[in-house]
Structures are given as structure tokens and as C-alpha cells.
Amino acid sequence: MRVLRPFLSGPFTGWHMLGVMVLFFGTVIAVNMTMAYFAGSSWSGLIVKNTYVASQKFDDEVIETERMKAKGWASQLDVGGDAVVYSLKNALGKPIVADEVLAAFNRPVGEDQDRVLSLEARADGSYASAHDLAAGQWLVKVTATRGGELVYRDVQRIIIGTAGSE
Incomplete structure (x- = not known):
């Protein structure tokens, strides 16, 4: 309190008010500049180059x-x-045959974990692949092609649980 004593003694002058204003607006400007820096240096939010x-x-x-x-086709992603x-x-409930089935996994808020998995045909007519996807929310776009032509496209939003919540 002894350090502030010279500033607090006597009447409140214009210099005091100037000091209060500079400190207040200096703090606001510093916080805004910090937030602008972090907003500009983080993920841009753009998913595509040309909207x-x-x-x-x-x-x-x-x-x-x-x-x-x-x-009337039905798909299931597990x-x-x-x-x-x-x-x-x-x-009719019969499996659809495709030459290639790709599953593109995208995070809704970033692209650093995005990946595309090539699913292999199995004997039961389904397609499967191993994965090492992290827990959380994903947007999955599955495309099935036969002879270079699109057979089916499917987009689903899924949540992969943690080890204890599955």
C-alpha cells in the first residue's frame, strides 16, 4: 500500500483519469490482439479451397x-x-457387389486426423478394414464403385466411444 500512497494522496486529477483510461483500454486492446493472433494462427475453418x-x-x-x-437400398456402418x-x-436384402469401397473419416472441427480407409470385401458380402481412429465425433463418407462407376454414396455422422464407454 506504501507504493500506491503517492498516487492516492491528494485529489483525483486528470492525470489519474488518463492513467485509468490507458490501463483500461490497454488491457482491452492487449486481450483483443491476443485473441486475434490465436484465431488467425489456428484452424482456418475452410474445408474446401473453392466454395x-x-x-x-x-x-x-x-x-x-x-x-x-x-x-430402396440399405447400408450399415459399424x-x-x-x-x-x-x-x-x-x-431384397442381398449384398451389393462393389470393386472398391472407400470410407473417408473426417473430424468436423479439424483436418489433422482425417483419413481414408480402403475396405476389403468379406465372404458375407460386407466390407471391412482395421482402424486406429481416436474417440470422438467423425463425419464418414463411404463411396462404393464398380467398374469405375459410382454404385452408392453414404454420409453418416458417428461418435466413437472411449474404451470404457463402448
Whole structure:
């Protein structure tokens, strides 16, 4: 308190008010600059380079997805333990044959953990692969192709639990 004694003795002057204002606005400006630095140096939030082209592709994908849903096909994605299993069946419940099935796993808030898994055909008609995905929320885009043509596209949001919560 002895250090502040010279500042507190006597009347409150314009110099005191100037000091209060400089300290207050200096603190606000320093906090804003710190927040702006962290916002600019972290993830940009951009998932695609050209949003116009992506929006055009999105519209085409929506039309294609609606066409696929009209077929009555059903898909199931299971991510448990250390394996990803994907099954795709037609309206009669028979497995759909595909040459290649890719599952792109993307984090909704970042891209540093994103990965694409190639699922291998199994005897029961499903497709599977081992994984080492971290727990948390994922956006999974599965594409099945045959002869270079798209057979089916599926997008699901999943949550992979921790070891104790599965």
C-alpha cells in the first residue's frame, strides 16, 4: 500500500483519469490482439479451397443420393474396437457387389486426423478394414464403385466411444 500512497494522496486529477483510461483500454486492446493472433494462427475453418465449385458438387451429390435412396437400398456402418465394417444391401436384402469401397473419416472441427480407409470385401458380402481412429465425433463418407462407376454414396455422422464407454 506504501507504493500506491503517492498516487492516492491528494485529489483525483486528470492525470489519474488518463492513467485509468490507458490501463483500461490497454488491457482491452492487449486481450483483443491476443485473441486475434490465436484465431488467425489456428484452424482456418475452410474445408474446401473453392466454395463455389464445392457447392456445385454438393448439389450434384444431393441429386445422386436421392436417386440412390429411391432404389430402396440399405447400408450399415459399424465402427467398433479396431475394425470398420460396412454392409450395403439392395431392396431384397442381398449384398451389393462393389470393386472398391472407400470410407473417408473426417473430424468436423479439424483436418489433422482425417483419413481414408480402403475396405476389403468379406465372404458375407460386407466390407471391412482395421482402424486406429481416436474417440470422438467423425463425419464418414463411404463411396462404393464398380467398374469405375459410382454404385452408392453414404454420409453418416458417428461418435466413437472411449474404451470404457463402448
